[in-house]
Amino acid sequence: MTQAAVPVSPSIRPAGTVGAQLKTSPAVLAAIDTIVKEAQAKSALITDVRPADPALKVSYDALMARAADVRGRGLLYPYIGSGIGNGALVELSDGSVKWDMICGIGVHYFGHSEPELIRESLLGSMDDTLKHGNLQSNMEAYEFAEVICAEARKSSRLKYAYVSTAGAMANENAVKVCYQKAAPGGTRVIAFKDCFMGRTVTMAQIGDTADYRQGIPLSTLVDYMPFWDAVAAERMGKKRFIDMCVDHLMQYIHRYPGQHACFIFELCQGEGGFNVGDRDYFKALMDVCKAHKIAIWDDEVQTFGRTNQMFAYQHFNLGEYVDVFCAGKLTQACVTMFTEEFNPKPGLLSGTFTGEGVSFRVGKKIIERLRDGNYYGENGMIAQHQAAFRAEMAKLIAKFPAHFTPVESLGGGGDRLVGGVGGMMRFTPFGGKKEKVAAFCKTAFEHGVVLFYCGHGPYHLRMLPPMGVMKLSDWPRVFACLEKAFAAVPA
Ligand SMILES: Cc1ncc(COP(=O)(O)O)c(C=O)c1O
Numbered sequence: 001m002t003q004a005a006v007p008v009s010p011s012i013r014p015a016g017t018v019g020a021q022l023k024t025s026p027a028v029l030a031a032i033d034t035i036v037k038e039a040q041a042k043s044a045l046i047t048d049v050r051p052a053d054p055a056l057k058v059s060y061d062a063l064m065a066r067a068a069d070v071r072g073r074g075l076l077y078p079y080i081g082s083g084i085g086n087g088a089l090v091e092l093s094d095g096s097v098k099w100d101m102i103c104g105i106g107v108h109y110f111g112h113s114e115p116e117l118i119r120e121s122l123l124g125s126m127d128d129t130l131k132h133g134n135l136q137s138n139m140e141a142y143e144f145a146e147v148i149c150a151e152a153r154k155s156s157r158l159k160y161a162y163v164s165t166a167g168a169m170a171n172e173n174a175v176k177v178c179y180q181k182a183a184p185g186g187t188r189v190i191a192f193k194d195c196f197m198g199r200t201v202t203m204a205q206i207g208d209t210a211d212y213r214q215g216i217p218l219s220t221l222v223d224y225m226p227f228w229d230a231v232a233a234e235r236m237g238k239k240r241f242i243d244m245c246v247d248h249l250m251q252y253i254h255r256y257p258g259q260h261a262c263f264i265f266e267l268c269q270g271e272g273g274f275n276v277g278d279r280d281y282f283k284a285l286m287d288v289c290k291a292h293k294i295a296i297w298d299d300e301v302q303t304f305g306r307t308n309q310m311f312a313y314q315h316f317n318l319g320e321y322v323d324v325f326c327a328g329k330l331t332q333a334c335v336t337m338f339t340e341e342f343n344p345k346p347g348l349l350s351g352t353f354t355g356e357g358v359s360f361r362v363g364k365k366i367i368e369r370l371r372d373g374n375y376y377g378e379n380g381m382i383a384q385h386q387a388a389f390r391a392e393m394a395k396l397i398a399k400f401p402a403h404f405t406p407v408e409s410l411g412g413g414g415d416r417l418v419g420g421v422g423g424m425m426r427f428t429p430f431g432g433k434k435e436k437v438a439a440f441c442k443t444a445f446e447h448g449v450v451l452f453y454c455g456h457g458p459y460h461l462r463m464l465p466p467m468g469v470m471k472l473s474d475w476p477r478v479f480a481c482l483e484k485a486f487a488a489v490p491a
Contacts, residue, residue, distance in 0.1 A: 003153040003154075003157070003159065019128075022126060023123060023126070028126070032119060032122045032123065035118070035122060036115050036118050036119050036122070039084070039113055039115065039118050040113075040115050042084055042113075043084055043085065043086045043112075043113040044086065045086075046084065046085060046086040046089050046091055046097055047086070047089075048089070048097065048477075049089070049096075049097050049098060049099060049448035049477075049481060050095070050096060050097045051096055052092075052094035052095055052096040053094060053095030053096075055095075056093070056094045056095045057094065059093075060078075060080070060092075060093055060094035063080050063093055064078055064080065067080065077441070077442075077445060077450070078445070079092060079445075079450065080092060080093045080094075081093065082095075084112065084113050085097075085100065085111065085112020085113050086111075086112060086113060087111045087112065087114075087466065087469040087470070087471070087474075088100055088101070088111050088112075088465060088466050088469060088470050088471075088474055088478075089111075089112065090111075090112045090450070091112075096448075097448070098445070098448045098449060098450050099448060099449045099450065099474070099477070099478045099481060100112065100450050100465075100466065101449055101450055101451045101463040101464070101465050101478060102450050102451050102452045102462070102463065102464055103464050103465065103466050105302075105329070105452065105464060106270075106302055106306070106329040106330060106464040107329050107330060107332070108330075108466055109305060109329075109330035109366060109466055109467060109468045110366060110369070110466060110468035110469050111466035111468065111469035111470070112466075114468070114469060116365060116369075117362050117365060117366070120358075120361040120362045120365050121358050121361070121362055123361060124140065124356070124357040124358035124360070124361040124362070125358055127140075127357045129357075130356050130357070130358075131352075131353050131355075131356055132353070132354050132355055132356065132357060132360070133351065133352045133353055133354055134349075134350040134351055134352070134354055137354065138357060140357045140360035140361055140364070141163055141333075141354060141355060141357075141360050143360065143364055144163065144333055144335075144355075144359075144360035144361075144363050144364045144367075145161040145162075145163055145335065147364050147367045147368060147371075148161055148327065148331070148335055148337070148367055149161050149337070151310055151311070151367065151371060152311065152325070152337055155309075155311060155313070155314050155319040156311070156313060156319035156320065156322050156325070157319075157320065157322070157323075157339040157340075158322060158325050158337040158338065158339055159337075159338070159339055159340050159343075160337065160338055160340075160343055161335045161336070161337045162335070162336045162337075162349045162354075163333050163334065163335050163354045163355050163360070164333075164334045164335070164336065164351060164354055164355070165333070165334060165351075165353055165354065165355055166198065166328065166334055167197075167198050167301035167302075167326065167328035167329060167334050168197065168198025168199055168200045168203050169198075169200070169334060169351075170301065170326040170327070170328055170334040170335060170336045171197045171198050171200075171203050171264075171299060171301070171326050171336075172198075172200050172202060172203065173326075173336040173349050174297050174299070174324045174325075174326050174336045174338075175189065175202060175206075175261075175262065175264075175297070176344070176348055176349070177295075177324050177336065177338050177342050177344045177348065177349070178261045178262035178295040178297055178323075178324055178342075179261045179262075180344050180345065180348055181261070181295060181341075181342055181344075182260075182261035182262070182293075182294075182295065185258045185259055186258070186259060186260055186261030186262075186294075187221060187259055187261065188221040188222070188223060188256055188259045188260045188261065189206055189220060189221065189222050189223070189260070189261060189262055189263075189264060190222070190223050190224075190225060190249070190252065190260055190262070190263040190264070190294065191206050191207075191208065191222050191223075191224055191225070191263070191264045192208070192224065192225055192226070192227040192264075192265070192266065192269070192272075193208055193224050193225065193226055193227055193272075194208050194209075194227055194269055194272030194273060194275070194455075194456050195207055195208050195227075195264065195266050195269060195272055195299075196208070196209065196212075196266070196269070196270060196271030196272055197264065197266075197299055197301075198301070199212060201216060201219075202219075202220050204216050205218055205219070205220040205222065206220060206222050206264060207271075208224060208272070208456075209271070209456065221259075223252045223256075223260070225245060225248060225249060225252075225263075225285070226245055226248070227269060227272070227275055227277070228275070228276075228277045228278045228281045228282075229241070230278070233278075233281075238280065241281075242280060242281055242284045245281070245284070245285065246284050246285065246288060249285055249288050250288065253288070253292055253294075260292070260294045261294070261295060262294060262295035262296070262297045262323075262324070263285065263286075263289050263294050263295070263296060263297065264297045264299055265277075265282065265286075265296060265297065265298050265299065266299045266300075266302075266303070267282065267298065267300070267303060267307075267312040267313065267315070267316055267318075268302075268303050268307065268312060268420075268421050268424060270301075270302030270303070270424070270454065271302075271454055272454070272455065272456065273426070273454050273455030273456065273458075273459075273460055274419060274420040274421075274424050274425070274426035274454055274455075274460060274462050275419075276419065276420065276421045277316065279316045279317060279318065282316060282318055283318065283321075286318065286321040289321075290321065295323045295324055295342065296321050296322055296323045296324070297323065297324040297325070297326075298312070298313055298322045298324070298325045298326070299326050300312050300313070300325060300326060300327045301326055301327060301328040301329055301334070302329060302424070302464075303424070304327035304328070304329070304330065304331065305327075305330050305331075305366075305370055305375075305423070305467075306330075306382070306421075306422050306423035306424050306464070306467065307382070307421050307422045307423075307424075308376055308377065308378065308380060308382055308383050308421070308422050309376050309377075310370055310371070310375075310376060311325075313325075315421070315422075322339075323338065323339055323341070323342050324336065324337070324338045324339075324342055325337040325338070330366060331363045331366065331367065332359040332360075332362045332363035332366065333354075333355040333356075333359040333360050333363045334355075336349070366468070369468065370468075373468075375467065375468075381467065382422040382423050382467055383422065384472060385422075385423065385465065385467060385470060385472065385475075386420070386421065386422055386423070386425065388472050388475045389418075389425045389463070389475060390418055391475075392475050392476065392478075392479040393417075393418045393427055394418075395479070396427075396479060396482060396483065396486070397417060397418075399483065399486075400429075400483075400486045400487075400491070402491035403429045403430065403486055403489075403491045404417050404427075404428075404429050405430075405431050405491075407428055407431055407432045407458045416428075417429075419460070420462070422467075423464065423465060423467040424462070424463075424464060425462065425463040425464075425465070426454065426455075426460040426461065426462045426463070427460065427461050428458055428459075428460045428461070429461065429486070430491075431458070432455070432457065432458020432459050432460065433458075433459065434453075434457065434459045437453050437459040437460065437461060438453055438459070439489075440461065440485070440489060441453055441461070443485045443488055443489050444461075444481070444482060444485045446485070447481045447482070447484045447485035447488065448481040449478060449481045449482055449485065451463050
């Protein structure tokens with residue numbers, strides 16, 4: 001499905017402006033070169049995991065106390081970066097070095113201190129203003145949008161992009177686009193059990209986590225569908241599972257005729273447990289949506305760039321269905337995309353800040369590198385990393401069988417103890433018990449690996465490694481640390 005190509009302009013500013021003169025000034029370029037080289041030289045000093053420097057303990061404790069003082073509570077992780085790293089390794093302000101396997105929950109796809117991205121940031125940092133907004137933007141905002149539109153137009157009907165500053169905001173814009181299209185009748189939303197969309201008032205209501213909406217008045221009308229469950233499908237037969245769920249969806253449609261504006265699809269659930277969906281299942285539900293004029297809103301804030309294709313909808317070959325789409329995190333600036341048909345009326349989407357020139361420049365470069373690199377496809381780097389992760393997991397489970405007892409019910413995925421897709425990796429020790437899984441994050445941190453948990457029970461450990469810079473040879477080194485961490489805790 002290819003639409004007319006978007007002309008992606010190679011240069012940011014028309015040559016001849018004073019702005020262009022600044023960006024191409026030999027003095028500026030030489031200075032940037034010097035800074036990038038110095039950053040690279042310092043980054044090269046970071047070569048392996050190391051413990052905290054005892055001499056920095058007092059100052060680090062003071063930093064954490066200051067952070068806790070302004071936040072009103074202590075940090076979940078004692079993580080305060082020093083501002084430098086080397087690929088997947090990051091240095092903290094206590095002098096320790098750790099493998100960053102969570103990357104700010106999926107933001108630092110090219111790891112730490114990546115020279116080309118530092119160069120882009122430095123170029124962007126000279127702009128006349130830091131923030132771009134809907135009323136006044138420099139060209140970077142549109143160039144960022146152009147490059148993602150160009151990719152989306154190759155594989156879907158998505159045509160336009162509106163940029164914003166957070167995944168939750170991108171989703172707010174998406175739901176508004178869906179509501180407006182369905183007006184005046186469509187006021188309800190369909191969502192999957194265990195979904196997560198962000199923490200605005202509306203997204204906290206649609207998201208299926210009770211704790212995240214404690215005390216929030218419920219004003220959004222949401223109907224929940226089961227997510228794909230490979231275990232249940234295997235037990236009862238795939239066709240029966242799908243038919244049962246289609247029937248479930250039809251019940252909502254009959255109960256509230258013409259009242260659903262959209263169905264929000266998170267094709268591989270992030271926060272909900274790295275549960276991987278299934279094409280046949282999604283297609284069956286999407287066919288019903290199409291037949292009933294229910295918009296298909298694809299939230300790829302966490303999945304974008306991480307499955308075996310750039311877009312998760314491509315991974316599932318569902319591009320033709322998507323009406324509204326969101327991406328964020330690794331893109332540095334967030335984006336709401338829509339088809340021609342869903343292009344909203346003027347005034348619906350706007351904002352004082354849509355992002356920063358630095359984020360747009362770095363985001364554009366990241367998407368270009370994903371486009372031009374060897375990441376996707378069956379034998380792409382992402383698939384190779386997933387395979388390397390699984391090979392290391394098999395060894396780890398064999399070494400610590402008592403820590404990896406089978407879990408009764410695992411949502412999605414199908415795999416019992418190891419799951420996820422591409423650059424979204426999960427594993428399930430301690431029978432998926434929350435306290436033990438959460439506590440292990442701290443143990444792993446102490447042994448040099450930053451990771452996090454996900455799921456609603458069973459709970460899993462999850463990794464969002466920096467796929468852009470991770471080497472296959474890094475995996476045994478990461479797992480050597482994890483082995484020490486497992487050896488340090490009872491099963
Ligand atoms: C699928 C999904 N949607 C939306 C969001 C919200 O993004 P943000 O935290 O940038 O607002 C997240 C964040 O984790 C996410 O995973």
